[in-house]
Amino acid sequence: MQSTEFTQQQLIGQAYVLERISRVQRVAGFDECWEWNLKLNRDGYGHGRFAGKGMSAYRASYLSFVGPVPRGLHLDHLCNNRACVNPAHLDPVTRVVNSKRAVERDRLNGTGHWAQREMCSKGLHAMTDDNVYLRDMGGRTKRLCAECVLEGGRRWRREHPERAAEINAANYIKQKARRAALKQSN
Structure with a gap:
């Protein structure tokens, strides 16, 4: 944690995040994951309304306990648990570093962000190393089925x-x- 002096908005955010988490689990400290077991989006990240804005739960937690995410950086889940909102498990890094870490975690243990889909979104092709196309989507990297991308180009x-x-x-x-x-x- 960077600072022990929090703004009123951060204190309200901390209380909100801890109250929401404590509904479903006990927060045991900064070593364990704080699982957001309420609303999860389709990618498995916690989501909710914080200070009147729709926002990812992990971002709200980081904002409440640490402060704003530095401009141009993304929060990497060091624990590789998308539902985790523990600010000690969130590391502000560039998009490139975040993507490289995700690929590396996948190579090491097969459970990284990239291993979650075995078949393409159409269910036609296996998402193997030979059939994956990484596309920069203006701030995030998307993992696409290379066969479907080629077929889409041919169709167009x-x-x-x-x-x-x-x-x-x-x-x-x-x-x-x-x-x-x-x-x-x-």
Whole structure:
């Protein structure tokens, strides 16, 4: 914890978080996970209304007990438990570090964030290492089925042949310009 002086809003938030958690479990200290067993979103993160705003329970807990999350950083669950709201288990890191840690946890014990889906969202393909496409979604990395992404591209090109031809022509011109620039630099 960074500071022992809390604002009135933080004290209210602390009382709210602890009261909600104590309805379903006893808070034994900062070593154990504080499970948010009330409303969980579809990804398994606790969610609720805090100070009149809809917010993730772990963010509300961090805000209440530690303070604001530094700009540009995300909270990583060191315990790898999405329902945990213990601020001692939350580490502010960049999105890249958070994603790398999730992948590394998955490699080490098979229970990381990336291991939770075995089949693609359509239920057609296995989400194996060979069939996973990581897409940057403007602040978070999404794990997609590579086969479904390829098929979606093929379908779009069939449905929009004129636009696909324009894009292919533009990409060809860019590629030709890059090759010419490389030849000049050599």
